Amino acid sequence: MAAKHVLITGGASGIGFGIAQGFAKDGYRVTLSDINKEALDRAVAELGKQFDVEVAGIELDVTNSEQLASAPDRVGVPIDVLVNNAGIQFVSALEQFPEDKWRLIIDILLCGPAMLTKAFLPQMYKQNFGRIINVGSIHSLVASPYKSAYVSAKHGLLGFSKTIALESAEHDVTINTLCPSYVKTPLVENQIAAQAQSHGITEEEVINTIMLKPMPKKAFIDLSELAETALFLCSPAAKNITAQAITIDGGWTAH
Numbered sequence: 001m002a003a004k005h006v007l008i009t010g011g012a013s014g015i016g017f018g019i020a021q022g023f024a025k026d027g028y029r030v031t032l033s034d035i036n037k038e039a040l041d042r043a044v045a046e047l048g049k050q051f052d053v054e055v056a057g058i059e060l061d062v063t064n065s066e067q068l069a070s071a072p073d074r075v076g077v078p079i080d081v082l083v084n085n086a087g088i089q090f091v092s093a094l095e096q097f098p099e100d101k102w103r104l105i106i107d108i109l110l111c112g113p114a115m116l117t118k119a120f121l122p123q124m125y126k127q128n129f130g131r132i133i134n135v136g137s138i139h140s141l142v143a144s145p146y147k148s149a150y151v152s153a154k155h156g157l158l159g160f161s162k163t164i165a166l167e168s169a170e171h172d173v174t175i176n177t178l179c180p181s182y183v184k185t186p187l188v189e190n191q192i193a194a195q196a197q198s199h200g201i202t203e204e205e206v207i208n209t210i211m212l213k214p215m216p217k218k219a220f221i222d223l224s225e226l227a228e229t230a231l232f233l234c235s236p237a238a239k240n241i242t243a244q245a246i247t248i249d250g251g252w253t254a255h
């Protein structure tokens with residue numbers, strides 16, 4: 001039997017690459033995609049070295065309509081699992097928030113997943129199988145100041161997932177949203193450095209007094225926790241789990 005096939009956006013770094021490692025370890029054929037061609041090539045080579053599975057890479061900017069629409073053709077082999085993960089962050093009070101950055105965040109975090117899902121749904125319906133996993137955030141559920149674009153997009157992603165869960169319900173297709181709190185990836189490392197500078201405190205203090213403060217368990221979420229949760233959503237036991245926010249937040253939302 002052919003190995004199941006997963007496509008991951010933003011797969012060259014952080015959570016995307018961590019999820020890729022989990023699926024490769026489980027025997028999946030993996031296609032990574034990313035806007036950053038150099039990082040993508042490195043990630044494809046690294047994954048191929050680590051695991052004895054088929055690994056491919058396609059350069060894909062999730063804000064590019066043409067690239068999104070043509071992704072099924074470019075990937076070539078039908079996929080079983082789509083992981084919408086690509087993302088960026090920008091932190092600013094709304095009054096100073098550059099409009100182009102605000103719109104870009106909505107484009108990457110919300111329009112990209114929607115249009116890529118649109119591109120792959122016909123294939124999933126035809127094969128009567130598909131698992132769509134959106135990487136949302138704790139910010140799909142709660143807000144933090146100065147992250148208005150990010151919080152809006154991540155809340156929107158949850159609404160999108162619920163809607164598509166209803167539209168796809170008659171097929172063996174599910175769509176869910178992972179909602180992690182902080183995971184130590186380059187995206188968060190950059191925030192630690194930036195906040196240390198803007199608050200005039202050490203990086204250690206940023207971690208302990210700002211980042212881990214709302215998390216009762218006081219620990220970053222590990223990449224393997226996200227990968228294992230994504231794999232569970234693709235298992236037979238999860239075939240009726242759809243439209244859900246899967247919260248992995250060390251207790252944040254209990255406050």
Ligand SMILES: NC(=O)c1ccc[n+]([C@@H]2O[C@H](COP(=O)([O-])OP(=O)(O)OC[C@H]3O[C@@H](n4cnc5c(N)ncnc54)[C@H](O)[C@@H]3O)[C@@H](O)[C@H]2O)c1
Pocket residue numbers: 009010011012013014015016033034035036039060061062063085086087088108135136137138179180181182183184185186187188
């Ligand atoms: N790190 C965290 O604490 C955390 C927490 C919750 C949710 N998330 C979400 O997880 C996802 C991955 O974040 P990460 O922390 O791994 O960040 P990261 O910066 O390590 O990786 C993001 C990847 O997305 C790619 N990317 C950026 N813009 C793109 C575009 N237009 N098209 C295609 N690829 C693009 C980047 O090149 C990069 O490889 C994001 O959606 C983020 O919002 C992260």
